Amino acid sequence: MKSKNHPLLGIHSLLVMIFIYLPIAFIIAYSFNSSRLAADWSGFTFEWYVSLFSNRRVMEALSNTLIVALVSTVFSTLLGTMAAIAIRKVGRRSKAGIGGLLYLPIIIPDIIMGLSLLVLFTQFHIPLGKLTIIIAHITFSISYVYVIVTTRLTGMGGQLEEAAQDLGADAWQTFRHVTLPQIMPGIISGAIIAFTMSLDDFMVSFFVSGPSSTTLPIYIYGQVKRGISPEINALCTLLILVSVTLIFLAQFVLNRGKGQKKRSVLPF
Amino acid sequence: MYLLRIHSILQLIIDVRKRGDKELKKMKWAGLALAAAMVLTVLSGCGSSKETLNIYSWADNFDADVLAAFEKEYDVKINYDVFANNEDLLAKIKAGGSGYDLIQPSDYMVATMIKQDLLAPLNKDNIPNFANIADTYKNPSFDPDNKYSVVYTSGVTGIAYNTKYVKDEIDSWEDLWNPEYKGKVILLDDNREVIGMALKKAGKSNSSTDEGEITAAVEDLKNLLPSVLAFDTDNIKQKMIQEEGWIATVWSGDASVIVKDNPDVAYVVPKEGGTIWSDNYAIPKGAKHQELAEKFINFMLDPENSATNYESIGYSDPNTKAHEFHSEEYNNDKMINLSEDELSRTEWLQDVGDKLQVYDRFWTELKSGRE
Amino acid sequence: MKKSSMGLLPVLLWLSLFLVVPMLIVVGISFMSRDDLGNVVFHFNLDAYATFFDPLYLGIYWDTIVLSIVTTALCLLLSYPLAYYIANAGPKMQTWGLALITVPFWINFLIRTYAWVLLLRTQGVVNNLLLDLGFIQEPLQMLYTKGAVLLGMVYTFIPFMVLPIYVALEQMDKKLLEAASDLGATGWKSFWHITLPQTKSGIMTGSVLVYVSTTGMFVVTDILGGAKSAMISNIIQSQFLGARNWPFGSALSVIFVITSLILIALFNKAMTSRHMTAKEGR
Numbered sequence: 001m002k003s004k005n006h007p008l009l010g011i012h013s014l015l016v017m018i019f020i021y022l023p024i025a026f027i028i029a030y031s032f033n034s035s036r037l038a039a040d041w042s043g044f045t046f047e048w049y050v051s052l053f054s055n056r057r058v059m060e061a062l063s064n065t066l067i068v069a070l071v072s073t074v075f076s077t078l079l080g081t082m083a084a085i086a087i088r089k090v091g092r093r094s095k096a097g098i099g100g101l102l103y104l105p106i107i108i109p110d111i112i113m114g115l116s117l118l119v120l121f122t123q124f125h126i127p128l129g130k131l132t133i134i135i136a137h138i139t140f141s142i143s144y145v146y147v148i149v150t151t152r153l154t155g156m157g158g159q160l161e162e163a164a165q166d167l168g169a170d171a172w173q174t175f176r177h178v179t180l181p182q183i184m185p186g187i188i189s190g191a192i193i194a195f196t197m198s199l200d201d202f203m204v205s206f207f208v209s210g211p212s213s214t215t216l217p218i219y220i221y222g223q224v225k226r227g228i229s230p231e232i233n234a235l236c237t238l239l240i241l242v243s244v245t246l247i248f249l250a251q252f253v254l255n256r257g258k259g260q261k262k263r264s265v266l267p268f
Numbered sequence: 269m270y271l272l273r274i275h276s277i278l279q280l281i282i283d284v285r286k287r288g289d290k291e292l293k294k295m296k297w298a299g300l301a302l303a304a305a306m307v308l309t310v311l312s313g314c315g316s317s318k319e320t321l322n323i324y325s326w327a328d329n330f331d332a333d334v335l336a337a338f339e340k341e342y343d344v345k346i347n348y349d350v351f352a353n354n355e356d357l358l359a360k361i362k363a364g365g366s367g368y369d370l371i372q373p374s375d376y377m378v379a380t381m382i383k384q385d386l387l388a389p390l391n392k393d394n395i396p397n398f399a400n401i402a403d404t405y406k407n408p409s410f411d412p413d414n415k416y417s418v419v420y421t422s423g424v425t426g427i428a429y430n431t432k433y434v435k436d437e438i439d440s441w442e443d444l445w446n447p448e449y450k451g452k453v454i455l456l457d458d459n460r461e462v463i464g465m466a467l468k469k470a471g472k473s474n475s476s477t478d479e480g481e482i483t484a485a486v487e488d489l490k491n492l493l494p495s496v497l498a499f500d501t502d503n504i505k506q507k508m509i510q511e512e513g514w515i516a517t518v519w520s521g522d523a524s525v526i527v528k529d530n531p532d533v534a535y536v537v538p539k540e541g542g543t544i545w546s547d548n549y550a551i552p553k554g555a556k557h558q559e560l561a562e563k564f565i566n567f568m569l570d571p572e573n574s575a576t577n578y579e580s581i582g583y584s585d586p587n588t589k590a591h592e593f594h595s596e597e598y599n600n601d602k603m604i605n606l607s608e609d610e611l612s613r614t615e616w617l618q619d620v621g622d623k624l625q626v627y628d629r630f631w632t633e634l635k636s637g638r639e
Numbered sequence: 640m641k642k643s644s645m646g647l648l649p650v651l652l653w654l655s656l657f658l659v660v661p662m663l664i665v666v667g668i669s670f671m672s673r674d675d676l677g678n679v680v681f682h683f684n685l686d687a688y689a690t691f692f693d694p695l696y697l698g699i700y701w702d703t704i705v706l707s708i709v710t711t712a713l714c715l716l717l718s719y720p721l722a723y724y725i726a727n728a729g730p731k732m733q734t735w736g737l738a739l740i741t742v743p744f745w746i747n748f749l750i751r752t753y754a755w756v757l758l759l760r761t762q763g764v765v766n767n768l769l770l771d772l773g774f775i776q777e778p779l780q781m782l783y784t785k786g787a788v789l790l791g792m793v794y795t796f797i798p799f800m801v802l803p804i805y806v807a808l809e810q811m812d813k814k815l816l817e818a819a820s821d822l823g824a825t826g827w828k829s830f831w832h833i834t835l836p837q838t839k840s841g842i843m844t845g846s847v848l849v850y851v852s853t854t855g856m857f858v859v860t861d862i863l864g865g866a867k868s869a870m871i872s873n874i875i876q877s878q879f880l881g882a883r884n885w886p887f888g889s890a891l892s893v894i895f896v897i898t899s900l901i902l903i904a905l906f907n908k909a910m911t912s913r914h915m916t917a918k919e920g921r
Contacts, residue, residue, distance in 0.1 A: 005723075005724050005727050005728065006826075009723060009724045010724065012720045012721065012724070013720065013721045013724040013725070013736075016717050016718075016720075016721045016797070017721075017739065017740075019717075019794070020739075020740065020743055020794070020797065021743065021749050021865050022758065023754030023755055023757075023758065023794075024743045024746065024751070024754070026747065026754045026758060026764075027750055027751070027754050027759050033874055037505065037506055037509060037525075037529060039867070040510075041508075042828070060345075079650050079653060080650070081651055082646040082647070082649065082650065083646065083647055083650040085646055086644045086645065086646030086647040087644070087647060089644040090644050090647070098647065100900055101651075101654060101658075101659070101831070102650070102654070103847075103900065103903065104654075104658060104896070105654075105852050106847075106848070106852075106891070107851050107855075107895075107896050107899045107900065107903075108658075108662070108896060109855055109872055109875050109876075109892055109895065110855060110872075111872075111875060111876050111879055111880075111888075111890075112661075112662075112665055112875070112879075112888075112892045113658075113661070115359060115879060116661030116662065116664055116665055117657065117661055118359070118360070118363045118876070119363055119661065119664065120657070120660065120661050120664075121365075122363045122364050122365040125365065126368065126827070127365070128365065128366065128367065134850070135399055135657060136657070138653070139654070139657045139658055142650060142653070142654070144848075146650075147803075147844050147847070147848065148802065148803055148806060148844060150840075150844070151803050151806055151807055151840045151841055152806050152807070152810060152843040153837075155807050155810045155811070155837065155840055155841075156810065156838040156871070168700065182810075185806055186806050189802045189803070189805070189806050191804060192741055192802065195745075195798070196741065196798070197745050199745055199747075200744070200747060200748045201835060202748075202749075206351075206356065206875060207360065209349070209358065210366065210367050211320070211322040211347050211349060211366075211368065212322075212347045212349070214349045214350065214746060217747055217748075218349075218350065219327070219350065220747050220749055220750065221352045221749065222326065222327035222350030222351060222352050223327045223328065223350075223501045224327075224352060224503070224749070225326055225327060225352065225501075225502050226326075226328045227503075227505060227506065228749070228750070228753065229328075229643075232747070233750065234751060236746045236747065238748055239745060240742055240743070240745075240746065243738075243742045243745060244738070244742060245409045246662075247734070247735075247738045247742075249735060251731070263352065311882070336906075338699070353880075355880030355881050355883075356880065359879070359880060360878075374830075380676070383676055384676055384678070422862060451780065457861070457866045459881065496865075496867070497783055497865060498783045498865025498866060498867065499781075499865060499866035499867065500861075500865065500866065502861075503756075506756075510762055511761075511762065512760055512761055512782070621675045622675045624882060624883065625882065625884060628877065628878075628881065628882035628884070629695070632695060632696075632699070632869060632874060632877075633695055635866060635867060635868070635869055636695065636698070636699055636702075636868060636869045637867070
């Protein structure tokens with residue numbers, strides 16, 4: 001496929017990428033810095049990587065964070081996508097109302113969401129822990145998935161679906177063979193944002209967490225008072241490394257499996 | 269294990285690409301299996317037969333080895349979660365059902381929590397080592413008979429300044445207003461601390477409830493604002509070490525950390541006196557393991573454990589019996605071990621009741637640079 | 640509800656339970672008052688709302704809105720060309736482009752923001768570089784300024800703009816572009832009349848996400864702005880925590896949510912009324 005990109009576009013994109021990666025490069029560099037307070041460069045060390053793996057609390061926080069992010073992403077993607085598809089069939093008036101409701105979780109200040117859910121959970125004697133964090137994350141993530149899938153559906157129009165139904169496909173077949181493949185990039189993008197939001201959420205998680213459900217952001221915010229340990233930089237470096245490697249591997253496996261036609265990992 | 273999970277998600281995504289019937293069916297099962305696996309992981313890990321002590325405190329507030337020693341001696345598991353400030357802690361404890369056995373609120377927060385009936389009275393029979401605490405830290409004004417709290421560490425707000433840039437002798441809060449330091453002054457990001465400082469400068473109580481006095485202090489602070497580089501509580505250390513700021517209101521314990529990384533920095537408790545604060549042990553009402561929490565407090569107050577712990581975290585140790593077990597370096601640190609003279613000039617922050625709204629309104633005004 | 644819209648049921652149930660109920664409590668609290676300890680007292684009044692009209696708080700809210708709009712505009716300017724580039728690249732490049740944009744944001748937000756502090760401080764890398772190159776004689780004070788806050792906001796929310804625009808661009812009917820160029824339309828012309836209108840839904844979604852997230856952000860102003868300017872979310876936060884004035888915090892939140900919804904609706908209307916395409920008319 002011939003790329004139709006203007007060279008100026010390429011330069012712009014490169015500059016934006018540099019902007020995005022500038023701080024990341026620093027995080028990686030400082031993960032090898034022997035200074036505890038990350039004030040100055042005071043020598044190269046692997047110390048933080050070594051102590052990271054023996055730090056039970058960081059590892060626990062990492063595992064909690066990943067569990068919460070994965071579970072809440074799966075459920076919110078499901079619910080958000082269902083909502084985006086179903087809302088098209090609703091009358092104009094209720095559409096505005098329900099659409100507004102679906103925007104609410106994004107708009108509501110985090111602290112309100114955190115505190116009000118905390119009150120709700122304690123009133124109903126639901127023990128605070130990973131489960132309550134997951135419920136809270138699903139609640140705000142639904143919106144992100146919903147808006148992005150809606151973006152895709154808006155651009156899609158209904159002609160294809162109508163055509164499929166005219167040709168005798170039932171509702172499920174139409175959905176599976178026409179709608180779903182069409183909106184998949186929206187679903188994946190929504191899921192990515194949901195996952196990202198969950199990974200990074202501090203405020204909501206903080207209020208609805210309980211004993212032994214500390215997530216990484218809670219751990220890191222707590223550390224600010226003493227100065228964030230370079231162990232966290234080391235952890236971030238590893239996370240980037242693992243993510244990029246996984247994407248690379250998946251792409252590699254896929255391309256080999258599919259032979260002639262190159263495919264991309266994410267169905268964009 | 270997580271790598272596996274991430275991989276299976278990717279695999280799912282890949283499956284979707286194929287869009288065939290068979291794959292879709294497979295994907296459905298894979299999805300179900302994945303969801304089931306996740307739910308199981310979430311539900312598991314709750315069952316540990318050992319008794320658990322749930323501690324809720326500031327990050328890195330204890331030496332890990334001392335915690336491990338306690339776990340071993342009492343055959344229990346310690347669960348140590350963190351909060352970032354007193355207000356977050358209050359919101360969490362107030363809602364109830366937080367599940368924590370031991371918390372570490374600061375002085376004024378102990379007072380608030382007592383008033384709100386959130387703390388359980390301590391059974392001193394379980395804490396014989398309470399006797400080791402220095403008299404200065406016993407029976408503080410916020411909890412007169414130590415009925416609900418035991419001091420953990422303490423410090424005083426003073427001035428830290430870099431002698432490379434600040435050539436004059438610093439001994440008064442007034443010095444922050446010196447126009448030579450314009451743009452290089454850092455203040456604590458805390459309404460009570462900063463307005464309290466200005467009140468002290470004027471010779472008033474740091475917890476004044478007289479609106480006239482408060483207004484005068486705020487007017488005075490408005491003259492200081494153009495000099496302020498930043499308001500900061502947590503990262504003031506880095507800012508002073510890196511010489512971004514020349515002069516700052518700093519807690520004594522933090523000053524000790526700064527001086528270790530930048531020997532040009534000096535610390536002084538101004539002649540008008542400063543605010544003294546403390547972090548304390550307390551037990552929330554309804555804690556499931558109150559006795560264990562008390563045993564923990566007692567364990568930490570053991571002279572040797574105490575020395576190991578405070579030596580490692582670098583905070584001031586209120587334990588008089590621990591003195592002989594501390595290193596010379598620790599005992600000689602003037603910022604960790606403040607003199608009687610310095611301590612005599614200090615004042616605790618009192619709860620100002622409804623006037624908190626006045627402080628808050630003025631603080632918002634100061635920080636937003638609006639009238 | 641018709642059978643076809645049954646898909647909304649689970650979401651509506653979920654949101655009613657975990658969003659609507661708590662929100663109603665917040666609305667209720669906003670009409671109450673507080674005692675000296677900060678406990679909410681059941682005494683109906685509108686004081687909390689009246690307090691908002693203090694010029695101090697109005698001004699802070701106005702500043703927040705302006706900063707959020709500027710952030711959104713900058714994000715759009717930076718992101719659209721990037722999204723365009725990725726959408727028009729080969730499939731392999733597309734995957735990598737999106738992955739490279741997303742992965743950095745899996746790093747904790749605080750850590751990323753502190754990295755900017757390392758870069759921008761007076762003895763930081765940027766200043767040292769400029770000094771070495773002789774562009775400046777004295778280190779620049781870049782941190783703790785409004786510019787630093789803006790930079791931090793734009794940086795934080797770029798992916799929120801790139802992803803939706805990409806989603807819209809990737810789906811665009813490229814045959815239209817070909818037809819246009821066959822008819823002699825120049826690059827800019829066909830971009831303006833074909834590409835831009837077709838990607839409006841992406842721009843709209845991205846802008847809403849960035850705008851709303853910026854208004855809700857307060858940590859950036861603390862870390863990069865030196866806590867010298869307050870955003871409305873800083874105020875809401877401090878009313879619930881430090882100041883212990885839940886009624887006022889709740890009232891601020893209610894006002895905040897309502898004005899945001901109105902702004903989104905207005906923006907939505909402005910976007911759909913111009914260049915309305917047949918597809919979107921449904």
